[in-house]
Amino acid sequence: MKRRTLLQWAGALAAVVPFDRFRVFAQPRDLTPEAVATLRDVARTVLPTELGATGVDALVDKLVAWTRGYKEGVATAHGYGHPRLQKTGPSPIPMYIAQLAALADEARAKGAAWSMLDPEARRAILDAAFTKAGVRGLPPRPTGQHVVADLMALYFRSSEANDDCYKAMINREVCRPIAITTRRPEPKGAA
């Protein structure tokens, strides 16, 4: 088949196939570089400064990895007492990208890049974004509702954050000898 003929066929196919029915093929499978860059900027606002730039970036990377590991249509915990079957929803990636783009747009509308906005302006933008997304409290884990709330949950709900908060090596849910738990946790950072 000549190359020109192939292109003609492809063009004709594009004209007749309802591609909007196959949106799944058009869904991004990863956060875009722009989205990740915005998330890194916002992360410095919503995560504690004591994590340092390295710690904050590591958490952003962890959330990106979380999105890659997300599986759609998987049964979630059934619960006990009043069990019910629920399944994970669609990948949050497209919504995350849109939410991050909206945050960047909001910042630009206020005349500056995110990092240049004053803290109260950032808070107002996030407050509105969370309200719009229906985020009422800190999620128990990333849930796909809002990318920034999920980033915060990824850290603040973690064993590491629990240790940071109490400044002690509690190591919640970390595999360890049971004897260690019988002692008062060592202060975090102790030699």
Added chain:
Amino acid sequence: MAVHESDICIIGGGITSAMLAERLCELRPGVSIIVVEAGRSIFDVANRGRYRERAIAYNEHPWPDDYIEDQQGKGTISMTMAVGGLALHWGGACNRFSEEDLRLKSMYGLAVDWPIEWAELERYYCEAERRLNVSGEPSPHPEDRRTQPYPQAPIPLSYNLQILKKWAEQSGLPFSPLPMARNLSPFGGRGSCCVYDTCGEVCPSGARYSPDFTFRQLIQPKKIVLHDRTLVRRLAVHDTRSTIVAAHGVHQDRPNDPIEYRAKTFVVASGYCWSSHLLLLSSTPRFPNGVANSSGLVGRYMNGHRFINATANIDDQTFPGQNMTHSLISRQFFRCAADKPFVRHDTRVWESSAGRDPRLRGAEGRLLLGDELMADWRSRTKGSSVRLRAYVDVHPSVDSRLTLDASNKNRYGDPMPKIEHRFDDATLARQAATKAHVLGVFATMAKASNGRIVNTGEGDYLDHPGGGCRMGTDPKTSVVDSYGRTHDHENLFVVGAPTTPTGGCTNGTLTFVALTLRSAERIARA
């Protein structure tokens, strides 16, 4: 039609089935046993760590496909239907009932007595604890005396629980570490506890007992045959006699090819829900109310216990997250003087972070970010939250029922079960006084360490359910005898939770296993 013959056919693949199969293989070496389970086998211990990680990260259910979507009842406490049953994801609590549970009628004039002597049941408790490798500390109450020590030392109390034990005992109640089926060192092909702290979801090391280990150990040397993904839909009775001649089932992949199980003895070990359900489903013109149901009591007297919760705030400092799945128990109120108002309950204490978790908004609703959020969190970590709970002894009425729900059918057209719990008049009459008593106990405990109760609540379902095929000596008022043999069919047994006349006031699994081990000796001789 595929036909399978065996000496004993066990229907159901949960913890009582596993214990029964194991014991029968010991009592009658060479006996042929087929275990038929509607759900699938999840024999992939190596994957448990990954399942746990994904459960934490994504809230995925840690037992993939452990349910059958159209084989679900109303009023059940779990969707799980798989080899291992609900004990795939139990917490591992192994409390004994007390003699009072077996003598409610003769001691208090309430409910019924169980047709078993306490001293005899106690022997089977010991055996159950040995098989489950229970870690525990003897109760301080002389009435709880044991004839054999626990197979393992108690689970070491975390620093938090040590603090909370001192606090709780200032109320005058003695507390002990909760007995648990959790290995402190490797046992039974399972690893030792390393505090993953997800006992109630999935235990990667296998330290917390789950029946899949027992089944694998029985299947590998061909001591039993397991037919999973096979739903038994009916029991068939002999044309003229009262014996059960077959169990009819169907494999999930071959819905149009019925399977017949023939056996000398049939044992229904399908738990509190599906045991009664199968008996009721097996109705025929000769047995219009189902099999084993001449009393009309199959699916009646469904039991369990209510529970009352509270959270206390105290000044003593703990560090939430050390070992959140372990707890303290007081058996102080397992006993009740016969001349006092009847109230029985256990009392449990856990470490908790309730009210001290990170939050997105401050008290005034202001959005908290970064350092502010951490500062707000730290400001609320001084002192401790304590989780309190009491399982309360309540007694079912005859109208506490499992029925067949014609509005909810599975793919084969079988009506699914519907459970509606009802209490007897005496239970209803003392409900308010019981609640006041329990809250009073919590309030007394909270007084120490400048404590106060900050919230209370009641469960809206009955935990550790049982009943539906209650045991007794009179065929008119019970479905099975004390060994689980049905009064109506000499070769049909029901074991475990369904046979309990009342639900006790503490976790029931150890009792279900002990009763089953006692039944095993009779079944082996059948």
